[in-house]
Amino acid sequence: MSGLNVQLGGQTVLHHVDFSIDSGEIVTIVGPNGSGKSTLLRAIIGAVEPGAGAVTCKPGLRIGYVPQKLHIDPTLPMTVRRFLDLPQRVHDEAARDALDEAGAGALSGRQMSGLSGGQFQRVLLARALLSKPELLILDEATQGLDQPGSAAFYQKIAEVRDHLGCAVLMVSHELHVVMAASDRVVCLNGHVCCQGEPEHVASAPEYRALFGTGTGGALALYRHEHHHSHDHDPDHAHEAAE
Amino acid sequence: MTLLDDFLVRATLAGLGLVLAAAPLGCFVVWRRMAYFGDATAHAAILGVALALAFDTSVFGGVLVVSLLMAFTVSSLSNRGYAMDTLLGVLAHSALAFGLVAVSFLQGVRVDLMAYLFGDILAVGVPDLAVIWGGATLVLVLLWWRWSALLTATLNPDLAFAAGIDPRREQLVLTLALALVVAVAIKVVGVLLIAAMLIVPAATARPFATTPERMALAAIAIGALAVIGGLQASLEWDTPTGPSIVCLAAILFTLSSIAQALFGRARP
CATH class of the missing domain: 3.40.50.300 (P-loop containing nucleotide triphosphate hydrolases)
Structure with a gap:
């Protein structure tokens, strides 16, 4: 990874932010x-x-993202296993590995809306891990x-x-x-x-x-x-x- | 073509064509809480009818253009963070009012307004069938192609961005599909009941589904049942057909809700 350099200018919330990871x-x-x-x-x-400046990262950088909160509308039925298939279908084995890695191994068949806060975050983490970020x-x-x-x-x-x-x-x-x-x-x-x-x-x-x-x-x-x-x-x- | 000579067969096929497109799209309308959005787009259709008749072009084309315009307007306004329910309420009903006024200006053309407001499924001809199935197929192909991206964007826009999906583009796909469904549905259930065909089957299917795909399939099945049963009921009791279809769908929704209340509570 070559690192990230973020600069946002103007009257936006971020002014000339420089940093890399x-x-x-x-x-x-x-x-x-x-x-x-x-x-x-x-x-x-x-x-x-960005209003000014640029985010530069390694070409083809794989990013795994765990959002702040994920509200799943109660009208949307979604099992943990199906959730892991978004946006790309993954093999059962890969899904199992990711769930194990995130400490959510037993949750595969559960509905997302029925998970506790901690379980939910682990499933989000598992999904982020699937792309081998x-x-x-x-x-x-x-x-x-x-x-x-x-x-x-x-x-x-x-x-x-x-x-x-x-x-x-x-x-x-x-x-x-x-x-x-x-x-x-x-x-x-x-x-x-x-x-x-x-x-x-x-x-x-x-x-x-x-x-x-x-x-x-x-x-x-x-x-x-x-x-x-x-x-x-x-x-x-x-x-x-x- | 002997089969298509029967008006009942044509009506059934028209209804099923609409359901095939409206039910899966309706799931997205429900999941994304776009019910009013559907209403606004549908109500704008009457303005499309007036314009099409005034310029002597096809009603399908006129409705499609005006619905698209309305859908894109609402879609872009929603991205700017207006108070949506108020704005959509204003747009939906003023579009309907302007449409009705515009129709009244048409001279020399006798317009059967009721047919456009509540549909005229029993008068569907073979060319109408071609339009309905063509539009429905287009919507299905669109949804099939974008399914995964649409679902991801529906769950969370940032999740979509991180996966390289632009949620704004997916919203455009839904907008386009919605306008197509409105144009297809106007002959079947009319502008006032289009939103019902989107929402009611999807909402009825919810308690029986564990994944989005099953919900979409169940919604199609429920919508098909409503179409076939509603047609029969309207023949039996001589009731208006479009409203009869929606009534049956609403009864199915009630039964499904009762079933969920009785059996669904057992597992938390």
Whole structure:
């Protein structure tokens, strides 16, 4: 993979965003609501046209995409197995392998609408894996999962990365979990505020300015749980640590 | 051609041709919540009838052109994020009103308005049959060709983009198919009941289907039953045929809903 370079100009939500991702890397984009995180991902998959600048990626790059939320209308009957056949039919064996890899092995015959949140996300992941992606893109894939659920999900992502050697680009709100699971963190607020290794970003002043001391506290809690407390702001620290 | 000499055979074939196209397309209308979209396109057809009669061209052509225009207008407006239900309500009913007014301007031509509003399936001739089956085949081919891409785009536009499918193009395919079905259906059930032939069989099929394909096939079967049964009922009791077909479809929908309420709840 030659990497991605994204530049969106004009009065759009993203201003002169430059960044790249290499194969085998797990990069997480964090940022407040409306900071353009999803827009950045949608630019990469081609769902939004950049006003200026360009997205360049390796020719024929295979992208696996796990959307933020997938609402399946209740009037649309859809088994998990049939869902995996979209848009291209796949062999039963490939489907079984992908489901196993995503930890959703037993769900093949179930209706999509009857799945729990965690099962649903695993099926979405399985579908994204079917194309043997070189770049796996996840947009807040753990929304609606409880903390053990999302921790298990990120564990799964890391396993998939190790197994396939693909790059992983994800957006998340769950800073404490994400920070631990990523190789690199990009802090976005219309532009790239700061980026680097999780520890580096967590201590960057731009990051603290964006997320305030509350989330900073949560990070500190995560990193230094045993000898750190934030008495000056207990509510925030508590809320973010949940 | 002796078989086609019987008006009942022609009527049955016309109804079945319509169902073959309308039922699978109706599934998409239901899945994508486009019911009002179908209504707007269908109601615009009466304007097409008026224009076709005024310019002395074929009704099928006039209806097709105006329906296409309406469908594309609605389709492009919906992409710009207008409040759709209000906008579609305005468009659907004003198209109908303008159409009715336009028909009244036609002088020298005696127009049987009821035939266009509620269909005149018993008067279907062999050329009509050719048009209906030609249009229906075109719609089926279109849906068959784009089926997987249409389903993916229906599930989630971003999922489609990531798979290299442009959901806007798929929406155009549906728009085109919808206009074709309207043009085909006007002779069978008329502009006011076209949307019913799209939606009711699909909705009736839903409880019995586990995959999109089975739902489409079941919708065709249910639509065919409604056509055949509705024709017989209208002969038996001397009722208007198009509405009779829709009535039977609605009864089947009610039965299917009751069946789902009784047996469907057992498995969550």
